[in-house]
Amino acid sequence: DAQLRTTAVQLADELLNTVLVDTANAACYTLPQAGVCNSPAATARTTDWANRVGAALPGTVTRAVALNAASGRMTVSIGWTARDNADPRLLNVVTDVR
Secondary structure, eight states: OHHHHHHHHHHHHHHHHHHHHTGGGGGGGOBSOOSOOOOHHHHHHHHHHHHHHHHHSOSSOEEEEEEETTTTEEEEEEEEEOTTTOOEEEEEEEEEOO
16 A cells, blocks of 8 residues: 555656646646647646556546646645555645646
8 A cells, every 4th residue: 555655646746746847838737638738748748647647556546637727736636446455545746836
């Protein structure tokens, strides 16, 4: 369980750091996509990240990324099913991406 949580934290951190480098396109990194994105590269990075999250964690995997445009806060939520007892797990990471 600890290893899976570490993996989820690393993946969330990776996406948030990508957004911090590309703040002009922060809205393009939301999942599901919110609004129009004018950066095909950002959309491709988000899709690749979502696929890697799905491959890295067991069971039913969910991922959502929301941006509060007014505050500049981005929330990454990753959910998966525990290997041993099928209990759901959820990680939420929030940071300022302005």
